[in-house]
Amino acid sequence: xxxxxxxxxxxxxxxxxxxxxxxxxxxxxxxxxxxxxxxxxxxxxxxxxxxxxxxxxxxxxxxxxxxxxxxxxxxxxxxxxxxxxxxxxxxxxxxxxxxxxxxxxxxxxxxxxxxxxxxxxxxxxxxxxxxxxxxxxxxx
Numbered sequence: 001x002x003x004x005x006x007x008x009x010x011x012x013x014x015x016x017x018x019x020x021x022x023x024x025x026x027x028x029x030x031x032x033x034x035x036x037x038x039x040x041x042x043x044x045x046x047x048x049x050x051x052x053x054x055x056x057x058x059x060x061x062x063x064x065x066x067x068x069x070x071x072x073x074x075x076x077x078x079x080x081x082x083x084x085x086x087x088x089x090x091x092x093x094x095x096x097x098x099x100x101x102x103x104x105x106x107x108x109x110x111x112x113x114x115x116x117x118x119x120x121x122x123x124x125x126x127x128x129x130x131x132x133x134x135x136x137x138x139x140x
Contacts, residue, residue: 060069 061067065072
């Protein structure tokens with residue numbers, strides 16, 4: 001992956017809660033260029049008239065929160081990693097629920113199989129009793 005950038009994110013917790021494990025986030029050049037173009041797009045009024053190394057204050061501000069971009073990008077990435085762990089935990093819980101349900105169904109099937117074998121055994125005993133009764137009736 002020659003055209004990928006690895007960002008090492010360490011989430012920060014203000015309430016001293018346990019932090020998720022440290023992860024590497026992979027961003028391709030296409031993702032970086034698209035993100036850079038979104039934040040550095042010229043104003044609708046006209047072109048950007050800046051020297052190299054200069055930029056407008058509006059281009060440095062996150063359009064939704066109004067915070068400076070260089071402060072928010074690392075926080076956004078850290079929150080994404082935290083939400084990724086939450087999604088993984090929820091998927092695991094859904095898997096456990098379905099496993100529990102499968103175990104209940106398996107138990108129900110075993111119970112039904114036991115009942116079927118009991119009914120077959122009773123039917124066999126009734127068949128023998130019926131044959132004995134027929135032979136006694138014929139002997140009379």
